[in-house]
Amino acid sequence: ILSRKADTWEALKVECSERLRELSDVFSGTKPLTRVAANAKLQDWFANLAAQVDKLDFANATESGRKVDQLMQALREVQEFHQLDANMQVVQFLQETCAKLYQMMRIINVKEEVLLHLDIVADLSYAWVIIDTYTNFMQVGIQRNPRITIQLKAMFLKLATAMEQPLLRISQANSPDLASVSQYYSAELVTYVRKVLQVIPKTMFKRLAEIISIQTHKLKELPTRLDKDKVKDYGMLEERYQVSQLTHEISTFSEGILAMKTTLVGIVKLDPQKLLEDGIRKELVAQVAFALHEALIFPANPKAGRANELQARLLALGERMDGFRRSFEYIQDYVNIYGLKIWQEEVSRIINYNVEQECNSFLREKVQDFQSVYQSKAIPIPKFPPPAGDRAVNFIGRLATELLRVTDPKQTIYIDQMAAWYDAKSRQEVLNSRVWAAMETALDSFGLSGLDRLLSFMLVSALQTLLRQFQLGQLQLLRRQLAGQLCRSSRLNSKGMHAVLGALNDSLLAEIHEHYRDPTKPYPAEDNDLLFEVVSFLEANGMHEPLSKIYVTTESQPLMPAMMLLAISGAVQALQFDKSVTTLTARRAGTIDGMPFTAGCVTVMRQFHSDTQEDLLAMLGKVVRSQLDQLPQ
Structure with a gap:
C-alpha cells in the first residue's frame, strides 16, 4: 500500500x-x-x-x-x-x-x-512458548473434521512471523549467519507443523489396523478356480463393506492434508504431499519397529522345544508383517503414495539401523544416532530398552543370540547333507530350512542380509580373541545357511539380477586371474569401488562362500601349523564317525560336534598364508601315514 x-x-x-x-x-x-x-x-x-x-x-x-x-x-x-x-x-x-x-x-x-x-499488535513471538498447549485441541479438531487443516494453514503462516523478531538484529547487521539462522527457525516451525498434522497418519493407521485384521483373519483369498456354489462363501459382503468404509475414511483424512496446498513456511517450502508421505513413513516405522521388538523377545531360561518356539515366533511375525504389507499396498492408490516403495525403503532402514547399533559393541568408535545414515530427525527410528538380563541391544541381536543358543555345538549335531541341526541325545530335528524361510517372510531379505553382517562381526571378534574353533564353525555354518536362503530367494524372485551378478562376478574373476598370469593386463585401481560394490551386491544376494573369506589380516606364524595339529589331535580323541548320520559326532554328549569344529579349523587356517595351510596338511598327512603304518598287515 x-x-x-x-x-x-x-x-x-x-x-x-x-x-x-x-x-x-x-x-x-x-x-x-x-x-x-x-x-x-x-x-x-x-x-x-x-x-x-x-x-x-x-x-x-x-x-x-x-x-x-x-x-x-x-x-x-x-x-x-x-x-x-x-x-x-x-x-x-x-x-x-x-x-x-x-x-x-x-x-x-x-x-x-x-x-x-x-507489527507490535500482531507480534506472535510469544507463541513459541504457549502454542504447544493448544496442540491437543487442534488434533482433536482434525480428527473430527479433516478439512479443518485448511484453516490451520493460516495459523501456521502466522507462526512464521514469529521468526522476524530473532532475525531482526541479524538482518540489520548484515550478518552472513542470516540464512543459517533462518533455516534453523524454519526447520523448528516445520517440525511443529509435522507434530500437529501427525494425528492424520496415526488415525489412518488405526483404520489400517482394522483393515489388516479383516484381511488377515476374515477375508479368504480367492482360489484360481472357484465352483459356482461357493461364490457366496467367498463373497463375504459384510466384511468387504467394512473394508470399503475404512478405506473411505482413510482417503478422507488424506484429502484433508492435501487440501492445504504448497505453503512457504519461513524459508522452507512445505509440500502437503511430502508432509503426508513423511507422516505415513513415520507411523509405519513406529508400528513395524514395535512389531519386530515385541515379537523377537525370547525367555531368559532355555528349555526343550526352543527351536519350535523360535519358528512359531517367526511365523507369527511373518503373518503380521505380511498383513502390514498387503494392507499398505491396498490403500496406496487411495492416499496417492507408492506403497511398496515406501515399505521396502523403511523396512530396510529399520533393519540396517538396528544391525548398525548392534555391531557397535564390536567397534572402537561407535556410530551415534546423529552419525547414522539410517536415522532421521523427521522420520526417527524408535529405540526400545532391552529386556532385563539381555546383553543384546535390539531384536536383531536377540535373534542372533537365540540362533547360537539353539544350534549350540555341545547340544546339537549338524548334518551337512540335510542342512539341518539335530539334538545330540534324541536325534530329533532342531533347526532346518523351514526356519530360514520363515525368517525371510518375517524380516525380508534385508533381515537375512543384516543378520549375516552381524554374524560376520561376531566371527571377526572371535578370530581376534582366538576363541574355540567350534564356536567359529558354528557362526560359519549359520552364515552358509543364510547365504543359501538368500541365493534361493534371489534366483526365484530376481532371475535377471541373479544371472547378471553371476556373469559379472565370473568376468571379473577371469580378468583378475589373467592379470596375475600377465601383470601387464589391467586391474582395478585402489580408488576404484567396483570390486567393493560388486561384493556388496553378491553378499546381499547370497552369492558368496563364507568359508573362503579372509576376515582378519595376520602375520606369518611359523608355529601355527604345529599348534593347529595339536588342537586337531586333541579334538579327534573326542570324536567318532557315526554311520547313521555319516558325519563326525561327539563320543560323549555335551562335548563337541564334528562339523562346526571342522568349519572352524578351515576358517582359522584361511586367515593365514597358503604356505601355512600346506604345512598343516603335510603334518596331518604324516600323522595319518604313521597311524596306517601301525595297523596290522
Whole structure:
C-alpha cells in the first residue's frame, strides 16, 4: 500500500471528479437518466465539488484530508435536504462516490508508523512458548473434521512471523549467519507443523489396523478356480463393506492434508504431499519397529522345544508383517503414495539401523544416532530398552543370540547333507530350512542380509580373541545357511539380477586371474569401488562362500601349523564317525560336534598364508601315514 500510495490516491481522485461531473450533467437535463428533473443549482453545485476535488494536493496530506472529509459530509447532506432518496440511481452514485472519497482519506493517512503499530499488535513471538498447549485441541479438531487443516494453514503462516523478531538484529547487521539462522527457525516451525498434522497418519493407521485384521483373519483369498456354489462363501459382503468404509475414511483424512496446498513456511517450502508421505513413513516405522521388538523377545531360561518356539515366533511375525504389507499396498492408490516403495525403503532402514547399533559393541568408535545414515530427525527410528538380563541391544541381536543358543555345538549335531541341526541325545530335528524361510517372510531379505553382517562381526571378534574353533564353525555354518536362503530367494524372485551378478562376478574373476598370469593386463585401481560394490551386491544376494573369506589380516606364524595339529589331535580323541548320520559326532554328549569344529579349523587356517595351510596338511598327512603304518598287515 505504501509503495503505490500516491498512484492509488491520484487514480481515486480522478474517478471521484469524473463521477461528480457526471452527476452535474445528470441534473442539467441533457442526460437520458430516468425521472431526473433538471436542476441548475444542483448542476452548478456538483460541478463546483468536482473542481474542489481536482484541486486536492497529495503532498499536503493534512489539508487534503480535511477537505475530503468536508466533501463527504456535503454529499450526505445534499442527499437529505434535496430529497434525492426517490431516485435510487442517483443515491447509488452518491454512495459510491462517498466510498471512493473515504478510501482516499484512509490512503492519505497511511504512514510508516502504521506498519510499526501493526507489527507490535500482531507480534506472535510469544507463541513459541504457549502454542504447544493448544496442540491437543487442534488434533482433536482434525480428527473430527479433516478439512479443518485448511484453516490451520493460516495459523501456521502466522507462526512464521514469529521468526522476524530473532532475525531482526541479524538482518540489520548484515550478518552472513542470516540464512543459517533462518533455516534453523524454519526447520523448528516445520517440525511443529509435522507434530500437529501427525494425528492424520496415526488415525489412518488405526483404520489400517482394522483393515489388516479383516484381511488377515476374515477375508479368504480367492482360489484360481472357484465352483459356482461357493461364490457366496467367498463373497463375504459384510466384511468387504467394512473394508470399503475404512478405506473411505482413510482417503478422507488424506484429502484433508492435501487440501492445504504448497505453503512457504519461513524459508522452507512445505509440500502437503511430502508432509503426508513423511507422516505415513513415520507411523509405519513406529508400528513395524514395535512389531519386530515385541515379537523377537525370547525367555531368559532355555528349555526343550526352543527351536519350535523360535519358528512359531517367526511365523507369527511373518503373518503380521505380511498383513502390514498387503494392507499398505491396498490403500496406496487411495492416499496417492507408492506403497511398496515406501515399505521396502523403511523396512530396510529399520533393519540396517538396528544391525548398525548392534555391531557397535564390536567397534572402537561407535556410530551415534546423529552419525547414522539410517536415522532421521523427521522420520526417527524408535529405540526400545532391552529386556532385563539381555546383553543384546535390539531384536536383531536377540535373534542372533537365540540362533547360537539353539544350534549350540555341545547340544546339537549338524548334518551337512540335510542342512539341518539335530539334538545330540534324541536325534530329533532342531533347526532346518523351514526356519530360514520363515525368517525371510518375517524380516525380508534385508533381515537375512543384516543378520549375516552381524554374524560376520561376531566371527571377526572371535578370530581376534582366538576363541574355540567350534564356536567359529558354528557362526560359519549359520552364515552358509543364510547365504543359501538368500541365493534361493534371489534366483526365484530376481532371475535377471541373479544371472547378471553371476556373469559379472565370473568376468571379473577371469580378468583378475589373467592379470596375475600377465601383470601387464589391467586391474582395478585402489580408488576404484567396483570390486567393493560388486561384493556388496553378491553378499546381499547370497552369492558368496563364507568359508573362503579372509576376515582378519595376520602375520606369518611359523608355529601355527604345529599348534593347529595339536588342537586337531586333541579334538579327534573326542570324536567318532557315526554311520547313521555319516558325519563326525561327539563320543560323549555335551562335548563337541564334528562339523562346526571342522568349519572352524578351515576358517582359522584361511586367515593365514597358503604356505601355512600346506604345512598343516603335510603334518596331518604324516600323522595319518604313521597311524596306517601301525595297523596290522
